[in-house]
Amino acid sequence: MSDSVATESMIRLVEVTKRYPNTPADAVRPLSMEIRRGEFVVFVGPSGCGKTTMLRMINRLIEPTAGQIWIDGRDVTHTDPDELRRHIGYVIQQVGLMPHMSVARNISLVPEMLGWDKRRTAARVDELLDLVGLEPGTFRARYPKQLSGGQQQRVGVARALAADPPLMLMDEPFGAIDPIARDRLQDEFLALQERIRKTIVFVTHDIDEALKLGDRIAIFAEGSRLAQFDTPREILSRPADDFVRSFIGERAAIRLLSVVTVGEVAGRAPATDRPGEALSAQPEEPVSAVLDRMLTQNRQILEVGGKRVLAQDLLFASTGDRQDPA
Amino acid sequence: MDFFSYVSQHWERISFLGMQHLQLVLIAVLCAGVVSLGLVAATERLPRVRAALLSFTGTLLTIPSFALFALLIPVFGLGVLPTILALTVYAVFPIARNTVTGLEGVDPSVIDAARGMGMSATRRLFLVRLPLAWPVILNGFRVATIMVVATAAIGAAVNGPGLGELIFRGLSRIGGANALNEALSGVVAIAVVAAVLDLIFVAIGKLTTSKGLHV
Amino acid sequence: MSMVAVNQAEEPKAGSRWILPLIVVLLVAAVAGYIAGAELDSIESRALEASNIVEKTWQHVRLVLVSTAVVIALGVPLGIVLSRRWARFVRPPVLLVANAGQAVPSVGILVLLAIAVGVGFRMAVVALVAYALLPILRNTIVGLQQVDPAVIDAARGMGMSPARLLWKVELPLAVPVMLAGIRVALILNVGVATLATFTNAGGLGDLIEGGIATNRMPVLAVGCALTIALALLVDWLAGTAERALSPKGI
CATH class of the missing domain: 3.90.1280.20 (CBS domain Like)
Structure with missing residues (x-):
C-alpha cells in the first residue's frame, strides 16, 4: 500500500455498519467518514459508544456487516485481512507485547512476516528504539516484564511502526499509564508525529487527550451517533449540540x-x-x-x-x- | 537381613523391574499426550464438545484403578497391553485439561496484538499461543506422569510389568523372612522413579520455557 | 485414583447433572439383569448370590465412610493449625512430605502395613486414612490462605478476635476449597478400598480378585461394574453436597 499512488484521502468509510446477530440495534450505525493523509484523527466518546468497534473495523479485526472501507485509494473490504493488517500499525491499551520474546523480537515480528532480511530488520529495530527514546543497547535484549508500563508502550509504538506503515490505529494507548508519564508520552508522541507524519486514528474516552492530540476529533454519542467531527477549535467554540457541550464539560472557553x-x-x-x-x-x-x-x-x-x-x-x-x- | 543388604543383593532384579516400570509409564504418557493433544486440536472450534470430553475424561479418573485394570482382562487378557491401556486412560485428563487451561490462559490482549499485526491463525498458534501455554501444558504432563508411576503398581495385580511385582510378591509371602523387604523395595523404588521423573520435568521446564516468562 | 485436585467442581448444566446417577442406575440394573439371566456354574453363583454382593458392597461402603470420617477429623483441624501464622515454618516441610507421599502407590501402603502390623479392617482404615490425608490437609491450608487479605484486615479492623475471625470469616470463605479436598479424599478412598481385598479387609475388590483368581469372568465383570457404579455415585453425591454446602455468594 505504501507504494501505491498517493491520494489525498487515506481512509474512506462508506456506510460502514456493524450489527451482531440476535441483537436489536446496530453496534455501529452506518458511518461515513473521510480521513486525509497525514491527519491525526481522534475518536472520542463515552464507553459503549462504538468507537473501539469502529477502529477495529478499519483493520477488520471486526468484520463490518455492511459498507465499504477504502484505504489509500483501494477497497480493502474483502481483501486478505492478515495481509491488510501487516501494513497498518496497531497499538492497544494493554500493549500486548509477546511476553516470551525479547523487545527486539517483538519489534521484528511484522518485518519478518513481510520477508525482510535479518540485517535490515536488526537495523530497523535499533532505529525504532532510538525513535521512541529507548537506548537500543540497553533495551534490545530485555523482556517485556522487565519494562515499566511507559517503556512497554514505547515498544508497542515501535512495533506498530516497524514496517513503516502509512496508517496507525491506536486504541487508548496511554490509558493504562499513570498521569505524569502519560503527559510526557503524549508530548513525545506529538513530537514524533511531527517527524513521521503518519495518518493516525486514535481512540480515547478522555476529551482532554483528544483536544491535545487531534487535528480533528470525532465525538461519538451513545448508540454510535457521530455527534461532531471537526477541529478541536471548532468543537470548543461551536459545539454541535447539547451532547457535545456536556461532553467537553465546563471551562470550554479556558x-x-x-x-x-x-x-x-x-x-x-x-x-x-x-x-x-x-x-x-x-x-x-x-x-x-x-x-x-x-x-x-x-x-x-x-x-x-x-x-x-x-x-x-x-x-x-x-x-x-x-x-x-x- | 536389613533392607539395604536386601536391596544390594537383589539390585539386578529391582533395577530391571524399575526400567520396565519407567518404560511402561513413558509409553502410557506418550500415548495419552497424543490422544489429549489430538482431542484439544480437534475441538478447537467446538467448545461444547470439548467441555463434554473433558468432563468425561475427568469422570474416568474417578474409576478405581483396580476395576479398570481388571475390566480390560476379558478383552485383552493379562499382562502388558491392558496395563498400558488403563494407564493411558488415566493420563489423558491431566494433560488435556492443562492444555486447555494453558491455551485459554493466554492473555487476550497478546492474541489481539498478534491478530492486529497480521499473524495468521497457524502462526499465532505456534509463535504465540503454544509457547505461552507451554509451562501449563508441561505441568499437565508432569502431574499425569507422577500419577501413572504410582498407579502402575496395581498393574502387577493383573500380571502387568513393573515394580508392582515386588509389592505383590512381598504380600504373597506374608510372614516370610523377606516379605517386608521385598514389598518395601518396590514401594521405595516407585517413589524414586517418581522423584527422578519429577526432577527431569523441572529440568525440561527450565530449558524449554522462555526467559521472558519467569523474569 | 491418586489424583489430587485443588480446583472445585465446575457447575454442570442442569441437564447433565443427572447423567451420572442415570449411568449408575443403568449399571446396577444391567448387573442385576445379567445375574438373573445368565447360566452360572457353582463357583459363579455362590460369588454372585445377592447376600454376598450386598455384604461386599456394605464392607466397601463401611471402609470408605469410616476412613473418610477419620481423615476429616484429623485433616481439617491439622490443616487449620498449620495455616496459622505461627506455624508458617512447619508448613512447608509438612506439605513437602504430604506431596511426596502422593508418589507412593496406595497398594504399597496397604501391603506394607499388612506385612508389618497385620491384616483386616482396622489396618485397611489406617492405610486409607494415610493416603487420603494429603488432599484434605492441603485444601484446608490452601482454602484458608487464599482468603482475601483485605477481608481479614477489615474484620480485624472492626475488632474481631482471632477465634471469631476464624469462625465467622476465614472458615466460611475457605469452605468451597475444603469441600473439594474432601471430595477428592472420598473418591481416593473408594478406589483404595478396592485394594483392601489384598489384605483380607473385604469390599468389592473381593469379587474382582476372586474373578481373576478363579478365572471366572462373570464374577470379575460384576465386581468391576459395581465398583465403578459406587465410585460414580460417590462422586456425584460428593459433587452435589459440595454445591449445596458451599456458602452462597462465593
Whole structure:
C-alpha cells in the first residue's frame, strides 16, 4: 500500500455498519467518514459508544456487516485481512507485547512476516528504539516484564511502526499509564508525529487527550451517533449540540486558549499604544502558554509579529467567536 | 537381613523391574499426550464438545484403578497391553485439561496484538499461543506422569510389568523372612522413579520455557 | 485414583447433572439383569448370590465412610493449625512430605502395613486414612490462605478476635476449597478400598480378585461394574453436597 499512488484521502468509510446477530440495534450505525493523509484523527466518546468497534473495523479485526472501507485509494473490504493488517500499525491499551520474546523480537515480528532480511530488520529495530527514546543497547535484549508500563508502550509504538506503515490505529494507548508519564508520552508522541507524519486514528474516552492530540476529533454519542467531527477549535467554540457541550464539560472557553495560537488571535485584537515592557512570542504558540508566561513574568503587553496587544484584549479575542449560549 | 543388604543383593532384579516400570509409564504418557493433544486440536472450534470430553475424561479418573485394570482382562487378557491401556486412560485428563487451561490462559490482549499485526491463525498458534501455554501444558504432563508411576503398581495385580511385582510378591509371602523387604523395595523404588521423573520435568521446564516468562 | 485436585467442581448444566446417577442406575440394573439371566456354574453363583454382593458392597461402603470420617477429623483441624501464622515454618516441610507421599502407590501402603502390623479392617482404615490425608490437609491450608487479605484486615479492623475471625470469616470463605479436598479424599478412598481385598479387609475388590483368581469372568465383570457404579455415585453425591454446602455468594 505504501507504494501505491498517493491520494489525498487515506481512509474512506462508506456506510460502514456493524450489527451482531440476535441483537436489536446496530453496534455501529452506518458511518461515513473521510480521513486525509497525514491527519491525526481522534475518536472520542463515552464507553459503549462504538468507537473501539469502529477502529477495529478499519483493520477488520471486526468484520463490518455492511459498507465499504477504502484505504489509500483501494477497497480493502474483502481483501486478505492478515495481509491488510501487516501494513497498518496497531497499538492497544494493554500493549500486548509477546511476553516470551525479547523487545527486539517483538519489534521484528511484522518485518519478518513481510520477508525482510535479518540485517535490515536488526537495523530497523535499533532505529525504532532510538525513535521512541529507548537506548537500543540497553533495551534490545530485555523482556517485556522487565519494562515499566511507559517503556512497554514505547515498544508497542515501535512495533506498530516497524514496517513503516502509512496508517496507525491506536486504541487508548496511554490509558493504562499513570498521569505524569502519560503527559510526557503524549508530548513525545506529538513530537514524533511531527517527524513521521503518519495518518493516525486514535481512540480515547478522555476529551482532554483528544483536544491535545487531534487535528480533528470525532465525538461519538451513545448508540454510535457521530455527534461532531471537526477541529478541536471548532468543537470548543461551536459545539454541535447539547451532547457535545456536556461532553467537553465546563471551562470550554479556558480550554480554547490552549487550542488557538497567539498569531491568529493577535490579528483580531486591537493594537495598544500603552507604554511598558512587552513579552514577545512566536505566532504559532498557543495562547494558554503565552498567557502563563505573561502572568509569571508580570507583563501586561504581548508583542507578536510586531503588533502590541493588551492581555485582556488577547483573552477576549481568543474566545470572542464562541457561539455557546450556555 | 536389613533392607539395604536386601536391596544390594537383589539390585539386578529391582533395577530391571524399575526400567520396565519407567518404560511402561513413558509409553502410557506418550500415548495419552497424543490422544489429549489430538482431542484439544480437534475441538478447537467446538467448545461444547470439548467441555463434554473433558468432563468425561475427568469422570474416568474417578474409576478405581483396580476395576479398570481388571475390566480390560476379558478383552485383552493379562499382562502388558491392558496395563498400558488403563494407564493411558488415566493420563489423558491431566494433560488435556492443562492444555486447555494453558491455551485459554493466554492473555487476550497478546492474541489481539498478534491478530492486529497480521499473524495468521497457524502462526499465532505456534509463535504465540503454544509457547505461552507451554509451562501449563508441561505441568499437565508432569502431574499425569507422577500419577501413572504410582498407579502402575496395581498393574502387577493383573500380571502387568513393573515394580508392582515386588509389592505383590512381598504380600504373597506374608510372614516370610523377606516379605517386608521385598514389598518395601518396590514401594521405595516407585517413589524414586517418581522423584527422578519429577526432577527431569523441572529440568525440561527450565530449558524449554522462555526467559521472558519467569523474569 | 491418586489424583489430587485443588480446583472445585465446575457447575454442570442442569441437564447433565443427572447423567451420572442415570449411568449408575443403568449399571446396577444391567448387573442385576445379567445375574438373573445368565447360566452360572457353582463357583459363579455362590460369588454372585445377592447376600454376598450386598455384604461386599456394605464392607466397601463401611471402609470408605469410616476412613473418610477419620481423615476429616484429623485433616481439617491439622490443616487449620498449620495455616496459622505461627506455624508458617512447619508448613512447608509438612506439605513437602504430604506431596511426596502422593508418589507412593496406595497398594504399597496397604501391603506394607499388612506385612508389618497385620491384616483386616482396622489396618485397611489406617492405610486409607494415610493416603487420603494429603488432599484434605492441603485444601484446608490452601482454602484458608487464599482468603482475601483485605477481608481479614477489615474484620480485624472492626475488632474481631482471632477465634471469631476464624469462625465467622476465614472458615466460611475457605469452605468451597475444603469441600473439594474432601471430595477428592472420598473418591481416593473408594478406589483404595478396592485394594483392601489384598489384605483380607473385604469390599468389592473381593469379587474382582476372586474373578481373576478363579478365572471366572462373570464374577470379575460384576465386581468391576459395581465398583465403578459406587465410585460414580460417590462422586456425584460428593459433587452435589459440595454445591449445596458451599456458602452462597462465593
